[in-house]
Amino acid sequence: MTPISTILAARAALFAVAAVGTLAASHDAGATSLAVKMACAQDYYAHCSQHQPDSPGVRKCMRAVGKNLSQGCISALVAAGEVKRSVVEKKVATK
Secondary structure: OOHHHHHHHHHHHHHHHHHOOOOOOOOOOOOOOHHHHHHHHHHHHHHHOOOOOOOHHHHHHHHHOHHHOOHHHHHHHHHOOOOOHHHHHHHHHOO
């Protein structure tokens, strides 16, 4: 990578972390873990980037496209306690 592309890649990664900051956070919950932010960044850009990162629309959008989220994002959400494994299993069964 050239120095410019390295800087641009680093800026994109930092933006992804910031953009997904409220991805899985509910109105009553605390901040989303860095693991969830990183695991779900691609899903945010693929499905919900039309919503502002800190808007309520992000969470609603991610729930709406839940069946299409990557396994890494789903696993991070389950590990962080944002989503129950039983809910994921039901949704996978109806996929």
